[in-house]
Amino acid sequence: xxxxxxxxxxxxxxxxxxxxxxxxxxxxxxxxxxxxxxxxxxxxxxxxxxxxxxxxxxxxxxxxxxxxxxxxxxxxxxxxxxxxxxxxxxxx
Amino acid sequence: xxxxxxxxxxxxxxxxxxxxxxxxxxxxxxxxxxxxxxxxxxxxxxxxxxxxxxxxxxxxxxxxxxxxxxxxxxxxxxxxxxxxxxxxxxxx
Numbered sequence: 001x002x003x004x005x006x007x008x009x010x011x012x013x014x015x016x017x018x019x020x021x022x023x024x025x026x027x028x029x030x031x032x033x034x035x036x037x038x039x040x041x042x043x044x045x046x047x048x049x050x051x052x053x054x055x056x057x058x059x060x061x062x063x064x065x066x067x068x069x070x071x072x073x074x075x076x077x078x079x080x081x082x083x084x085x086x087x088x089x090x091x092x
Numbered sequence: 093x094x095x096x097x098x099x100x101x102x103x104x105x106x107x108x109x110x111x112x113x114x115x116x117x118x119x120x121x122x123x124x125x126x127x128x129x130x131x132x133x134x135x136x137x138x139x140x141x142x143x144x145x146x147x148x149x150x151x152x153x154x155x156x157x158x159x160x161x162x163x164x165x166x167x168x169x170x171x172x173x174x175x176x177x178x179x180x181x182x183x184x
Contacts, residue, residue, distance in 0.1 A: 036143070043132055
């Protein structure tokens with residue numbers, strides 16, 4: 001099982017990402033993809049890294065906005081996997 | 093602009109749908125699509141009726157579950173369009 005990150009590690013890794021913030025036991029970011037079609041297309045592209053990693057974000061679509069939240073439920077908090085998935089989604 | 097439905101009309105139309113419920117100024121339903129890929133595929137298929145109607149639901153994906161919420165923001169509540177979109181999503 002992936003190990004939980006310490007508060008210091010979480011802060012350090014958040015500092016390496018752009019636009020992600022702590023949201024309880026998860027990290028989250030909201031992307032603007034222009035319109036509804038752009039939002040759904042972005043969500044579709046998240047499938048590949050999520051399936052490759054076996055790690056799946058929670059996603060909310062509201063017109064042009066896609067909110068992404070990532071946590072490791074099995075570990076009960078944030079692990080290195082969460083930050084790797086966040087980084088891969090940012091690179092889409 | 094689409095007209096707001098009365099409480100009686102809303103109740104009657106909800107009675108004609110399967111699994112939809114009132115959620116404040118919206119109607120909502122949660123679908124189980126088996127896994128993350130199934131959820132994203134379902135969301136992708138919602139694009140066609142949403143674009144055809146020019147009416148877009150709010151969507152949340154959490155692994156196999158897709159929560160759909162529909163309202164008419166411009167009217168400040170529920171209109172016939174909301175129930176038509178709900179019915180079309182049910183038929184996907």
